[in-house]
Amino acid sequence: MAKITFIQNDGTERVVEAEPGMTVMEAAVKNSVAGIAAECGGACACATCHVYVDEAWREATGTPEQMEEDMLDFAFDIREESRLSCQIKVTDALDGLVVRIPTKQF
Amino acid sequence: MSEELIKTDAVIVGAGPVGLFAVFELGLVDIKAHLIDILDRPGGQCTELYPEKPIYDVPALAVVTGQELTDKLMEQIKPFGAEFHFNQRVDTLERLDGGFRLTTDLGKRFECKIVIIAAGGGSFTPKRPPLPGIEAYEDKSVFYSVRKMENFRGRDVLIVGGGDSALDWTLNLQPVVKSLTLVHRRAEFRAAPASVQKMLALVESGDVNFKLGQVTELHGDNGQLRSVTVKGADGETFEQKTEIMMPFFGLTMKLGPVADWGIQLNENLIPVDTAKFETSEPRIFAIGDINTYPGKLKLILSGFHEAALMAQAAHKYVYPDKKLIFQYTTSSSSLQKKLGVK
Numbered sequence: 001m002a003k004i005t006f007i008q009n010d011g012t013e014r015v016v017e018a019e020p021g022m023t024v025m026e027a028a029v030k031n032s033v034a035g036i037a038a039e040c041g042g043a044c045a046c047a048t049c050h051v052y053v054d055e056a057w058r059e060a061t062g063t064p065e066q067m068e069e070d071m072l073d074f075a076f077d078i079r080e081e082s083r084l085s086c087q088i089k090v091t092d093a094l095d096g097l098v099v100r101i102p103t104k105q106f
Numbered sequence: 107m108s109e110e111l112i113k114t115d116a117v118i119v120g121a122g123p124v125g126l127f128a129v130f131e132l133g134l135v136d137i138k139a140h141l142i143d144i145l146d147r148p149g150g151q152c153t154e155l156y157p158e159k160p161i162y163d164v165p166a167l168a169v170v171t172g173q174e175l176t177d178k179l180m181e182q183i184k185p186f187g188a189e190f191h192f193n194q195r196v197d198t199l200e201r202l203d204g205g206f207r208l209t210t211d212l213g214k215r216f217e218c219k220i221v222i223i224a225a226g227g228g229s230f231t232p233k234r235p236p237l238p239g240i241e242a243y244e245d246k247s248v249f250y251s252v253r254k255m256e257n258f259r260g261r262d263v264l265i266v267g268g269g270d271s272a273l274d275w276t277l278n279l280q281p282v283v284k285s286l287t288l289v290h291r292r293a294e295f296r297a298a299p300a301s302v303q304k305m306l307a308l309v310e311s312g313d314v315n316f317k318l319g320q321v322t323e324l325h326g327d328n329g330q331l332r333s334v335t336v337k338g339a340d341g342e343t344f345e346q347k348t349e350i351m352m353p354f355f356g357l358t359m360k361l362g363p364v365a366d367w368g369i370q371l372n373e374n375l376i377p378v379d380t381a382k383f384e385t386s387e388p389r390i391f392a393i394g395d396i397n398t399y400p401g402k403l404k405l406i407l408s409g410f411h412e413a414a415l416m417a418q419a420a421h422k423y424v425y426p427d428k429k430l431i432f433q434y435t436t437s438s439s440s441l442q443k444k445l446g447v448k
Binding site for chain 2: 039040043045046047048069070072073074075076077078103104106
């Protein structure tokens with residue numbers, strides 16, 4: 001199990017437990033974390049599960065692949081730490097991961 | 107605006123997999139259908155969101171992509187000659203004696219005895235960038251589509267985005283407008299290579315002004331845009347003058363005008379009974395992801411089941427004097443005739 005912390009725009013935090021193998025998006029949806037719409041259900045086709053990965057975790061989560069980078073064009077307020085949470089697979093190495101949720105997913 | 111009036115038994119709102127299969131089930135009981143969809147092709151979410159993604163839970167197909175499933179359904183419903191009306195959204199529904207009149211946003215009108223709402227997650231609509239105050243500019247100086255190119259003639263236009271829509275409109279509008287600025291967050295474009303090349307050539311010749319960055323603020327008065335603030339790739343912001351902005355951030359699903367048809371809703375879903383899949387309004391059915399009932403699962407296979415039961419219930423509205431006898435396609439010669447296999 002890996003603990004993931006989601007921080008909302010207003011600073012409120014939610015810590016959820018995620019099983020290795022699932023995606024960060026799935027962990028959010030399963031626990032009804034607000035602000036992760038995931039309209040397409042994880043097909044990397046909608047850019048509504050956009051998160052900002054905490055600086056300390058950027059190396060561990062890696063960089064977006066081409067498809068994800070393309071889809072990030074459809075998200076808003078993209079920063080260097082922007083990722084689509086449906087493309088981050090939970091592993092034991094990500095225990096403690098911290099991500100921030102944008103003000104709006106659209 | 108088209109003044110055409112189409113008379114038919116059934117109108118299916120939404121041409122996703124469930125809307126398509128409804129044509130089949132309605133066809134078996136001699137109900138003719140027209141389909142209306144906001145997208146430009148059949149398949150709904152399957153072809154719009156994940157045409158290449160494998161689906162593993164369609165019975166008898168161990169694996170099928172969204173596009174393949176759509177193609178197979180189109181083949182299956184061919185014998186019933188349903189007509190498709192793409193690129194339009196049903197805006198209004200009026201009640202007539204024994205039916206309805208529907209009007210699309212393109213002005214096409216339909217008179218029908220029953221309506222089947224198979225609209226999935228809702229109507230695909232352009233995403234609205236969460237820029238403060240953007241609502242006030244919409245349809246005045248912020249546009250998500252081009253209905254008339256003439257309205258852009260001689261104006262300063264700013265297009266935001268790097269996909270096919272953004273580039274297509276950059277190329278189409280550039281000869282007409284006074285100036286065209288394209289703003290995109292990176293120097294790569296996920297659009298047809300030919301469009302990218304044409305656009306880059308226009309940037310090279312100075313006919314298109316390309317700016318790397320993201321729009322963060324809008325400035326103007328009474329809905330008329332004067333300029334936008336752009337945060338450049340270096341993090342520095344600058345102001346870009348423009349009269350018109352067109353953001354292209356893809357599509358999202360919204361329930362849309364269905365909400366105004368007088369049908370009972372439950373959190374943007376349409377409650378139905380599980381015998382007929384009829385809504386709170388007689389003669390209006392709802393099948394697929396858009397409906398809700400105890401135990402509902404948003405699965406394509408559930409939508410197929412719902413379509414079959416809906417068609418049985420719909421029969422009495424279209425043929426009030428005929429008794430419907432349930433038949434199997436494997437053995438019924440009359441069904442086989444309809445399918446064109448006998």
